[in-house]
Amino acid sequence: VQLQESGPGPVKPSGTLSLNCAVSGDSIDNRYWWTWVRQSPGKGLEWIGEIYHDGTTNYNPALKTRVTISVDKSKNQFSLKLSSVTAADTAVFYCARRGSNGVSSGGGYYYYYYMDVWGKGTTVTVSS
Amino acid sequence: SSELTQDPTVSVALGQTVKITCQGDSLRTYYASWYQQRPRQAPTLVFYGKINRPSGIPDRFSGSNSGSTASLTITGTQAEDEADYYCQSRDISGNHLIFGGGTKLTVL
Numbered sequence: 528v529q530l531q532e533s534g535p536g537p538v539k540p541s542g543t544l545s546l547n548c549a550v551s552g553d554s555i556d557n558r559y560w561w562t563w564v565r566q567s568p569g570k571g572l573e574w575i576g577e578i579y580h581d582g583t584t585n586y587n588p589a590l591k592t593r594v595t596i597s598v599d600k601s602k603n604q605f606s607l608k609l610s611s612v613t614a615a616d617t618a619v620f621y622c623a624r625r626g627s628n629g630v631s632s633g634g635g636y637y638y639y640y641y642m643d644v645w646g647k648g649t650t651v652t653v654s655s
Numbered sequence: 656s657s658e659l660t661q662d663p664t665v666s667v668a669l670g671q672t673v674k675i676t677c678q679g680d681s682l683r684t685y686y687a688s689w690y691q692q693r694p695r696q697a698p699t700l701v702f703y704g705k706i707n708r709p710s711g712i713p714d715r716f717s718g719s720n721s722g723s724t725a726s727l728t729i730t731g732t733q734a735e736d737e738a739d740y741y742c743q744s745r746d747i748s749g750n751h752l753i754f755g756g757g758t759k760l761t762v763l
Contacts, residue, residue, distance in 0.1 A: 564698075564754075571754060571755075571756050572692075572741050572754045573754065574743075574751065574753065577752075585750040585751050586751065587751055588749065621697055625752075628704060630686070630704060637684070637704075637705070638684075638745070639687070639688060639703055639704040640685070640688065640744070640745050640752055641688040641700055641703035641704070641707075641743075642688070642700060645697040645699070647697050
């Protein structure tokens with residue numbers, strides 16, 4: 528399975544950042560969720576949001592008003608749009624496949640969520 | 656919303672054992688997943704859930720969960736294990752995922 532991010536390059540402040548993630552070796556119709564993560568220069572990982580093949584989405588509350596994630600099953604890809612960008616949105620953007628499962632332990636049942644396949648990442652710079 | 660807290664830096668002597676920890680209330684409900692990120696590379700999943708190690712990850716990587724703390728243990732640390740390590744879980748207050756701030760592991 529491989530994921531490949533692509534995008535148009537630099538974005539101007541107040542504009543909209545648009546990225547695509549092409550999925551190969553797996554069907555986007557599968558049981559996984561498809562996720563976007565970013566990493567600002569010198570900082571840690573930040574989860575942006577995810578989408579299921581039926582169009583169901585979950586977003587980071589801190590970015591929710593600016594983020595839209597969509598899926599194109601005919602092209603086996605999913606996309607990210609981030610609006611009203613500023614320099615603070617400059618980052619490496621990764622797409623990833625996200626799975627989940629659960630296990631019984633100590634009388635309880637615990638779910639876990641994991642991103643097992645990642646794209647190489649694409650750098651997006653917000654600059655005038 | 657929940658937070659996951661990691662020590663920013665940890666060091667270990669070559670060949671020794673190191674434990675990287677992650678604390679947060681969500682870990683009482685969800686098991687953590689762990690990612691290794693070498694400089695200028697994408698993250699790689701190294702351990703997840705209670706006992707899961709992806710194919711290709713050396714068995715010197717193991718994980719554990721207790722209460723509000725998750726741990727990633729590297730037994731017999733190698734030079735190539737020097738990297739940033741991130742824990743990740745799900746927020747208990749919503750349908751979103753969260754990462755810890757990351758731990759930079761230095762192998763001496």
